[in-house]
Amino acid sequence: MSILYDEGQEAIARESRRVLEARVSKEAMLSLLESVGRYDEGFWATAKEQGWTALSLPEAYGGLDLGLVELGLIAHQAGRSLSGAPFLTAGFGVAKAIALYGSDDQKAAWLAGLASGETIGAVAFAEGANALPARPALTLAAGGLEGRVSGVAGGLAAEVALVFAQGPDGPVLAIADLAEAERSAIESFDNSRVYADLVFAGTQAERLLAGEAAREAALHILALQAVITAHEQTGGAEALMEIARDYAVTRKAFGQPIGAFQSIKHRIAELYALVELARANCIHAASREGKDDFITAAAAARISATEAYDTAARDCVQIHGGIGVTWELGLHLHTRRARSLAIEQGPLFFWEDVLVESLRGEAA
Known part of the structure; x- marks a missing residue:
């Protein structure tokens, strides 16, 4: 498209x-x-x-x-x-x-x-910084689902979880009813994400796929979520760019708007470029769903959107000077969200590795 x-x-x-x-x-x-x-x-x-x-x-x-x-x-x-x-x-x-x-x-x-929306879902794949472990710590056998997954976004409120576990014959993609799981809330710098640790002890889970197909499917679901998250990051970056621009044309120093100074105008111009690059990557990735290059496009969108939001959160605060760190202005809300979204669906290093591997496959 x-x-x-x-x-x-x-x-x-x-x-x-x-x-x-x-x-x-x-x-x-x-x-x-x-x-x-x-x-x-x-x-x-x-x-x-x-x-x-x-x-x-x-x-x-x-x-x-x-x-x-x-x-x-x-x-x-x-x-x-x-x-x-x-x-x-x-x-x-x-x-x-x-x-x-x-x-x-x-x-x-x-x-x-x-x-x-009456049923809330959560995806519990990650183990630490590893968004999709080679051998999951969760296990699924006849006795049910066993193990612990930490830092699940939405885990405190969800009724059902999509999990990636180790079965008797390899990896398994399954859905688990969280009514049987133990949860513990995690206090974070972005509490509205209701992060939780989930502990499964004989929890009944229904298999969707097993074997290598389960791993490929898990990566596909992770990529779909990464594209949605990249859109959310791009929206946050766009809002911060506009806030910084509006402040720069109204706040004056030495008799002129601070936006007239090169150190400010160049930063805002750079933010504009980052936002538009992320936006284009997001649209492209969303349009490639179901195509052979979808994973590559999703990784590119995720990387560019993470860079755009992180940079915008930092630069917008700096452009505002001392007032930028005040509670009332609320820029720290975006700073917190930029950091939480940067690790949900896998950190930057994970998607860089995915992108490199996919490009290496194309080159071969």
Whole structure:
């Protein structure tokens, strides 16, 4: 597809931005920082009301049967507004795995709830900095799922988790009902992500795939989530760039706007370039879903969006000077979110390795 959106997609972007700017407030996000176990319930209620949870799922299960491009548009606006819940991305990952790899019974059991948003999903693959371990510490045998997964985004509130485990004959992709799992909340610098450690002790889990196909499917789901997260990061970076620009043309020093100084104007120009590069990579990656080069495109989007958001969070604070670090201004909300999104779906090094390996395969 073109790297420009069509008329219908532009309408989705405009309407979602209008709704989120009206309903998501900085004050609400500030209050969540000091409270463990709470998330932005207003945002999640809006996501369900607007049908965003159903956007990319099959119509047969209550979905709207749109694509990754449209869901990316919603995530972009969520990033701009600092929406305080991780469930849109994780729920999509769980639902997509079931839709692609699950049985008819599994689809009937889970997809309608995930599409409506009444069921919250989480994806529990990572072990430390390893987003997709070669040999998972989780094990799945006849006795059920055993082991521990740390730092699961949304894990404290989720009802179902998509897990990557070690089975008797190799890796397994499975879904686990979290009603049987033990959870412990993690206090973090971005508490609205409701991170949790999940402990499984004989928890019943339903297999989706096993063997090498399970590993390939897990990477595919991770890449889908990485594209959504990259859109969210790009939205945050865009918002920070605009905040920095607006401040630079109004704040004066030595009789002129600080935006007239090269050290400021060059930084804002660099942020613009980073945002537009990330935006183009995100659109391209979303449009390549189902194609042979999707993993490569997803890795490129993830890397460029992480760089854009991290850089924008740092430079926007510096452009504001001393006021940039105050609680009331709220720029630290973006700084915290930039850091949390940089590790969800795998850190930068993981996606750099994925990109190198995929390009090496193409070169060979």
